Amino acid sequence: MTLLDFASGPGLQWALWIFMFGVVWRLVGALFLLSRKDLTKPREHNSVAAGLGAVISRSAPAHAFEKRILFQHVTGYVWHFALFISVLFFAPHILFFESVLGFSWPHLPNTIILVTAIVATAVLIALLIRRATHPVQRFISNADDYISIFVVLIPLVTGILAFTHFGGRYETLLGIHVLSVDVMLIWFPFGKLMHAIMTMPARYQAGTAFGRRGVKA
């Protein structure tokens, strides 16, 4: 069995199981911790609208904070956008998704994918440097913060290398790339990559809590 066979065969299968089970376990475990019901009389509001409103409104900072977090706000958008394009619209990726999901969608030209992958990699490295040097971020950071960056960075870098056939045999590079994706999937539920799942419930509950009091979250 080659590295690629293992990474895209049993390795990927196990990684997906751990990913799915871990995500559900952590999400359900947190949500099911009991919360006391708020018995105060709310101001007139629509709880669902307030919750969904916060899911959207927290995608941009409130006016008073815009200038102070401009770098993180902009890089956050560029990073996520470039990552999603690279992952979801690269033809070989779509073939893989089709094999799992049973359906596909149009892909983007390889040149565009290469650019978005390089942009995503560059932004992630910039965010890594910021984490290591910004006084607050450096001070508050723990192993999870760095591990989570590296387990995403390595699939990006190896993906670019495999695509450009740079630095080794294509099959080997592809094997390392898929293996690094396996590692990322396994780490996902244990570290802060989990924010991709938690964003919705966290923002929603903030929206409903503030909404009760007549405050836009």
Added chain:
Amino acid sequence: MNTEAMSLQDFRALLQKLSAGAPGQDMTDEERVRRAKKGFMQKLNGHRAVDLDSCLQCGMCAEACHFYEATQNEKYAPVYKFRPLRRFYRREMSPLRWFYRPFTRDITVADLKEWQHLIYDACTGCGRCDMICPMGIKISASIRVMRHGLAAAGYVPDEMRVIRNEQRDQNKLFGVGVEQLKALVDKLGAQGVNIPLDREQADVLLFTTAVEVLLFPDTFAATARILNKAGADWTIRSDAFEAANVGIITGDDPTMKLAIRRIVDKAKACSVKTVLIPESGHAYQTIRWEGATEMGGPLPFETLSMPEFIAGEIQAGRLNLNAQSNGASVTYHDPCRLSRKGGVMQQPRDVLAALGLDVRETPANRRENYCCGGGCGEYVLENAADLRQKAFEIKRREFEDTGADAVVTSCANCRINLMIGAENSDWQTPVTSLVETVAASLAD
């Protein structure tokens, strides 16, 4: 009114002496840690678990914190302030605790000592960080859980412990009890301000605070005049008049519930329709937004803050005001527990506009407003005086940016802190109360 208020200097001297009366605390280190953990566990619910599991450690919350902004000290980043709680959650309560435990350090008594400063001196629970978090994490709610754990472990700062014990054991604050309130009522009565004390039944039950009785009796008088002018059927009870709640401030739940119960029981006994909270942000938050939950069921009355009440009376045509036409300008300082934590933001502005004042907004206002720097009882802490002053300088810059003639607010705690900050830095702009501003313009 001439009600011989205690001077600000005398009140500051009183605060400086508070800690001298703090009783000793006998607790082993192990007991403190055990109690802190129990306190965390009691309050760590599903909402907080989602919050703690969602944190990206992006550090943006630091950019919303007045103490971080004023000092640039990374320790004051709000995300760091709830770190022991996050560690506790990961080790003891998280669904993945079996995984986290070997990599997550346990809480020690040294942690609790360090976080006493971060949680009491360096956080006013204002919740401005709640408004910036891209994940929507209610950081201030986790800070409250931290206070709860620290209080259980005996880490309430001395000054707060003294007033907490005074409220719990004597139903007094700063030495103000039944006699002091009655003396003030008599004095105001002699000056023609009718205060219907101790009526058995009324529509409106007014509360006040020891701080108002001591330091701002004119605000109390102004409240009475507004109620009388509006023709309200009201009373205030000498056996339960205190709206302040040192329990919620310190994180001491039994005292918080006791103080809430005193108010709720009296309101029920008097069959009132409305409980009127004086100019105190945390008192409003406690009764309006915690009372029913703490008492285990809906309350049979509505709870109104002074801005809500006055705005409602003006709108209903029961309160006529002489609108000023001298072009005077004011800026309104939003008390955090009325604004982003209470939803009372438009009403005070409507009231000031009804007075014909030129209302000028600070750059950050309403739900994004900066804290006065001394909220949540922080203004009584001597150790935090330097931090408070640095945070006040942010407020001062914000106020000066408006060019307004005066600062108006609707929380005695904010007012005291702003007045002390102004006094320390020889800043001359007056800081006054919304209620007094309204009472000065009551039409005949």
